[in-house]
Amino acid sequence: MRVIGLMSGTSYDAIDAAVADLDLVGDSLVLKPLGMVSEPYDGELREALTAALPPGHTTLGEVCRLDTLIGQAFAAAAVRADRELCEGLAGLVASHGQTVYHWVAEKEVHGTLQLGQPAWIAEATGLPVVADFRPRDIAAGGQGAPLVSLFDLLWLRGRPGRPVALNIGGIANLTAPDGTAFDTGPGCALIDAAARGFSGGALSYDTDGALAARGRVHGPLLDRLLEEPYYALPAPKTTGKELFHLGRLRDALAGFGTLPAEDVVATLTMLTARTVADAVRSVGATEVVASGGGTRNPVLMGMLGELLPGVAVRTSDELGLPSGAKEAYAFAVLGFLTLHGLPGTEPASTGARHPSVLGSVTPGREGLRLPPPAGRGPTRLLLD
Structure with a gap:
């Protein structure tokens, strides 16, 4: 059919x-x-x-x-x-x-x-x-959610080691071989919101990670963002833009003065990479097969690779499925x-x-x- x-x-x-x-x-x-x-x-x-x-x-x-x-x-x-x-x-x-x-x-x-x-x-x-x-x-x-988990389980069954499927859209989610699946947190949601907010709507996302590449990760802001209670919840769990939106970002920025847009976007990109990497480690993955729009952000994918030494990080394209x-x-x-x-x-x-x-x-x-x-x-x- x-x-x-x-x-x-x-x-x-x-x-x-x-x-x-x-x-x-x-x-x-x-x-x-x-x-x-x-x-x-x-x-x-x-x-x-x-x-x-x-x-x-x-x-x-x-x-x-x-x-x-x-x-x-x-x-x-x-x-x-x-x-x-x-x-x-x-x-x-x-x-x-x-x-x-x-x-x-x-x-x-x-x-x-x-x-x-x-x-x-x-x-x-x-x-x-x-x-x-x-x-x-x-x-x-x-x-x-994540409803793609059954697809992931059927598709990756039989691969060596412990492969996980990762999708990085507005929200990121993963599926592990034992069926554990959950939203890890913001994929590109906060990055997109910052790009739109700082550009006055001229940008809808950080094209090719250009903003993040010019910025530096702001440690205190990253620490504040990582305090979000969602990350500590056990699986199964799901989330959305009800939680990760521009208003929440503005709240997190309070008290830091005026930070360069590039630094904020770099920090948000690291937030996504950190929360995804933490989730990948929590399920003992030996391989990550990634898909979604976030895979087109080389800065994000580079950060993720650095945070997961010893774990093969590849896109679904390499396995024959366009990411x-x-x-x-x-x-x-x-x-x-x-x-x-x-x-x-x-x-x-x-x-x-x-x-x-x-x-x-x-x-x-x-x-x-x-x-x-x-x-x-x-x-x-x-x-x-």
Whole structure:
């Protein structure tokens, strides 16, 4: 089956649409990557989304408007991917949507909200759409994240040593071979926030780590940032921009006077590297397979390598999976599993009481024709 996976992460800079051929062969799920297209958010929509996200305030009317506009933007990305990458032969769309809130209180996740109404995608493509992946795991007592953990476990199974999968998006997360998985803290969230704040919106991120490369790590500021209680919480745990945003950064900067922008960004880059490295060491990793936008920041990747002597740090590209497309491919896999009645979670990763078949299905133009339920889920993922 040819599946389009749609993803926009916590950096919300663009919608990624990756196309995969997926086939269950015995106990293996075989994935053939067919490529990815990326559609940047329209500037006006991105500004509206930025304004609505924590710590900003919004209205139900604006939430409704964003749900529609994001759904239409996701639909356009899916149509383009179907046309350019698979000649109109896709059979399913799996849409993560855009996370706008992750409700965490007293160390538990009580709810989550992803916008991007799937009806717009189904109407534009004519295909069935699997969406709203996270709530079912939360209803089963889980964190609803990291949902890529099952993909990681299947993909890295059998590699020598103790490999961990690391994704550095707005928030960074890792998956260990025993199923332990959690958000390590800010990936690029605070770096992006600082770049936007110091540039007055001219920059949306630290391109190629240029700002960090010109700066020096400010020790006292780093120490203050590392006092955040989240880092000491046990796994499973998840977080988001509800915690790591520009307002929290401004609070941390109080009392330090006017620090050069480059020094602040260098310090935030080290914060991400330190918290990721601490997490990697905590699970005894011998290899890190990294993906996500943060892998394009050479300063961040350099810091991470220095903090992890003796641990091989490589990107997923080296193993045949484009690092910028991995999450979109992962949700293509989750959508495929849902359509076949198979669980998309690993309880050890999310803390749920049991595995769950994820998401809700919106029928396509020809109604909903589900394939026969698969007998059991795959035990490994192979790249073709």
